[in-house]
Amino acid sequence: MPSYRLPARLCLAACLLLAPESLLLAGSKANMDAPSSKVVETLCGQEVADPYRPLENLKDPEVAAWYQRESDQAREVLDAIPGRNELIARMHEFDKRRPEKIFDLSITDDDGYFYLKQTPADETGKLFFRQGYKGRERLLFDPATYKSKSGETFVISEVAPSIDGSKVVIGLSPNGSEDAILFIMEVSTGRIYPERIDRGRFASPSWLPDGKSFFYNRMNSADPQDKDRQKDTRVWLHRVGANPATDREIFSRTHNPELSIRAEDIPSVVYDKKSRRLFAFVGSVDPRITAWYAPLESLKKPAIAWKTLFHPEDEVYDFSPTQSDLYLFTPKNAPRFKVLKTPIDRPDPATAVTIIPEPKEATLSGIALTNQGIFYSESINGVHEDLFRLGYDGGKPDKIETPFEAGTLALTSKGFDKPELWAVMAGWDHDFRRFRYDSRNRHFIDETLSSKASYPEYGNLEVREVMVPSHDGVRVPLSLVYNRTMTRNGKNPVLIYGYGAYGNAITPFFSPSLLLWTHNGGILAVAHVRGGGELGDDWHKAGQKTTKPNTWKDLIACAEYLVKENYTSPKHIAINAASAGGILVGRAMTERPDLFAAVMPQVGVLNALRGEQSPNGPVNVPEFGTASDPVECKALIEMDAYLKIRDGVSYPATLITAGMNDPRVPAWQPGKFAARLQEATASQKPVLFFTDYKAGHGIGDTKTKQYESLADMLSFGLWQTGGGEGGNRK
Numbered sequence: 061m062p063s064y065r066l067p068a069r070l071c072l073a074a075c076l077l078l079a080p081e082s083l084l085l086a087g088s089k090a091n092m093d094a095p096s097s098k099v100v101e102t103l104c105g106q107e108v109a110d111p112y113r114p115l116e117n118l119k120d121p122e123v124a125a126w127y128q129r130e131s132d133q134a135r136e137v138l139d140a141i142p143g144r145n146e147l148i149a150r151m152h153e154f155d156k157r158r159p160e161k162i163f164d165l166s167i168t169d170d171d172g173y174f175y176l177k178q179t180p181a182d183e184t185g186k187l188f189f190r191q192g193y194k195g196r197e198r199l200l201f202d203p204a205t206y207k208s209k210s211g212e213t214f215v216i217s218e219v220a221p222s223i224d225g226s227k228v229v230i231g232l233s234p235n236g237s238e239d240a241i242l243f244i245m246e247v248s249t250g251r252i253y254p255e256r257i258d259r260g261r262f263a264s265p266s267w268l269p270d271g272k273s274f275f276y277n278r279m280n281s282a283d284p285q286d287k288d289r290q291k292d293t294r295v296w297l298h299r300v301g302a303n304p305a306t307d308r309e310i311f312s313r314t315h316n317p318e319l320s321i322r323a324e325d326i327p328s329v330v331y332d333k334k335s336r337r338l339f340a341f342v343g344s345v346d347p348r349i350t351a352w353y354a355p356l357e358s359l360k361k362p363a364i365a366w367k368t369l370f371h372p373e374d375e376v377y378d379f380s381p382t383q384s385d386l387y388l389f390t391p392k393n394a395p396r397f398k399v400l401k402t403p404i405d406r407p408d409p410a411t412a413v414t415i416i417p418e419p420k421e422a423t424l425s426g427i428a429l430t431n432q433g434i435f436y437s438e439s440i441n442g443v444h445e446d447l448f449r450l451g452y453d454g455g456k457p458d459k460i461e462t463p464f465e466a467g468t469l470a471l472t473s474k475g476f477d478k479p480e481l482w483a484v485m486a487g488w489d490h491d492f493r494r495f496r497y498d499s500r501n502r503h504f505i506d507e508t509l510s511s512k513a514s515y516p517e518y519g520n521l522e523v524r525e526v527m528v529p530s531h532d533g534v535r536v537p538l539s540l541v542y543n544r545t546m547t548r549n550g551k552n553p554v555l556i557y558g559y560g561a562y563g564n565a566i567t568p569f570f571s572p573s574l575l576l577w578t579h580n581g582g583i584l585a586v587a588h589v590r591g592g593g594e595l596g597d598d599w600h601k602a603g604q605k606t607t608k609p610n611t612w613k614d615l616i617a618c619a620e621y622l623v624k625e626n627y628t629s630p631k632h633i634a635i636n637a638a639s640a641g642g643i644l645v646g647r648a649m650t651e652r653p654d655l656f657a658a659v660m661p662q663v664g665v666l667n668a669l670r671g672e673q674s675p676n677g678p679v680n681v682p683e684f685g686t687a688s689d690p691v692e693c694k695a696l697i698e699m700d701a702y703l704k705i706r707d708g709v710s711y712p713a714t715l716i717t718a719g720m721n722d723p724r725v726p727a728w729q730p731g732k733f734a735a736r737l738q739e740a741t742a743s744q745k746p747v748l749f750f751t752d753y754k755a756g757h758g759i760g761d762t763k764t765k766q767y768e769s770l771a772d773m774l775s776f777g778l779w780q781t782g783g784g785e786g787g788n789r790k
């Protein structure tokens with residue numbers, strides 16, 4: 061089923077010797093040259109000290125020099141950790157086992173396949189086309205051929221084929237910035253039209269049926285440090301071959317004042333070919349859709365008369381149209397989700413009919429419509445999924461046996477009028493595979509596009525799923541992956557990964573590079589903490605705003621469980637998370653510094669109270685709260701790891717990273733946390749702060765950069781946890 065969630069919905073080791081003492085001490089002393097000032101504010105009745113406020117001014121020469129010095133020092137230490145280079149070499153060796161990796165697939169109704177492909181020789185994906193699954197492929201575009209005067213590295217960040225597949229919009233983003241430059245290619249000839257559209261971070265091109273025009277969103281500023289760059293973005297209609305300066309404004313706060321759109325909301329317009337309707341959206345990270353609709357013919361009028369489709373109070377999280385109905389995915393009065401049906405000409409969620417009721421124990425995790433019926437998946441604790449089919453006329457659903465026990469199951473189709481259904485499946489120890497389901501013969505046909513690869517070194521993995529009681533008695537899913545030869549002796553190095561935000565579930569995935577942690581007794585643990593979506597909508601809301609402490613307390617409970625069960629001990633535990641997961645590991649560390657040996661927040665939210673002062677901050681208010689509300693302000697202070705650091709505490713070894721081109725979490729968030737931690741810690745353990753000047757949030761990184769970043773995290777974690785001591789090393 062086509063998803064109409066908004067684009068703004070914002071988101072390892074071989075044998076390793078211990079590093080020498082000289083490295084252990086490097087980076088651990090307080091860095092007294094970090095620019096600081098005596099900033100104290102009174103917020104929601106509390107005095108809040110912010111001594112490293114000057115680090116927010118990334119354009120200040122003194123501040124810029126500090127970031128560079130910290131980065132250089134961290135790079136020197138990380139590069140010298142024994143075993144790091146061997147990890148990178150192993151990752152490249154894994155990569156060579158797969159002749160080609162295919163991802164970001166789009167399939168048109170006439171079976172045109174558009175996808176990115178990467179070979180072992182490629183740093184990033186190239187755009188290819190083939191007609192049908194077995195068609196002969198053709199290279200459409202190699203981003204390495206796109207050059208700029210500043211020497212930036214570009215990746216393909218947008219691929220939007222026209223409805224008939226005759227043209228495709230390609231978006232290129234430099235150095236991890238996610239700021240796409242859009243251009244149009246004619247597929248049959250490879251001709252590239254002359255116009256360029258910049259500032260397309262949330263572009264989401266949507267073609268009209270004429271194949272000559274499309275909608276797109278454009279930011280109002282190209283400056284990544286302009287805190288208002290995402291405010292009042294607009295949707296435009298572009299005609300192929302025209303000057304973008306002449307594009308028609310279609311939808312925005314200023315263009316549609318009658319709709320009460322907020323400046324921080326991200327607008328988008330989509331043409332749906334199945335229902336021949338236009339859908340307009342505004343949104344943030346709030347999963348509740350706010351939308352309007354209009355007939356395609358309304359484009360002929362000077363202004364579109366939009367009709368209300370969904371209010372946030374309707375709690376519609378996703379929907380799929382047919383010619384006559386809308387199928388709604390909602391948690392309203394059903395925390396584990398249900399599917400409703402309402403007429404497309406008179407949509408009304410309040411009177412919609414329940415088609416798929418809320419599961420009694422599992423969570424409804426996805427649906428797809430085909431001409432063979434409604435297919436849907438149910439997830440148990442976010443780590444096991446079952447597949448079902450329901451006829452449009454109702455009746456009892458059929459359970460469909462999958463080729464293997466799927467931990468992750470993602471469904472796609474061409475819509476209600478086509479027979480095709482695809483399911484991508486994976487597990488902690490099962491590589492991703494793509495299957496087409498043959499409804500008539502009731503069996504799956506393997507249509508995996510990527511080359512298959514063998515990893516015999518992981519043939520002895522054991523996966524254990526447990527439920528851990530948290531601080532309030534709520535049971536939290538914890539996934540454990542390790543080699544069967546591992547013994548519970550309290551000395552195994554453990555890497556706990558988590559996230560816990562936006563209702564996003566961490567479902568099982570297979571990563572040969574990450575699984576290198578399981579060598580020599582290592583245990584990979586994934587904590588499915590509250591704030592995620594593993595157990596439905598209530599699980600998300602139980603780790604949001606004022607309930608956010610549950611997120612890091614769940615992680616602490618998981619670590620304590622591993623110690624209690626003699627898997628490990630505090631001096632062997634490393635924790636890692638990225639982005640919004642910075643709150644998770646930052647607060648777990650500041651609340652229980654005694655429980656962890658290493659903490660590794662990557663491009664993390666570590667100064668949540670100041671989040672609204674960044675370009676991407678206002679759009680995240682629905683998830684974390686606003687400082688202008690007294691209750692939510694106190695919640696932000698509580699989840700702010702930077703503000704919770706205390707002088708004289710022995711904090712764990714810490715590796716903190718940032719991307720200077722990050723449009724989601726500005727470098728000053730991790731930067732301020734690093735400076736304060738270096739000043740306060742009494743442990744003499746390293747506090748490293750590395751800023752990548754040619755990267756952003758990790759989205760769009762080259763392959764080499766991905767491997768280097770992963771090797772930094774793994775080698776640092778293994779160095780600080782003992783890297784397999786305790787009789788399990790070989």
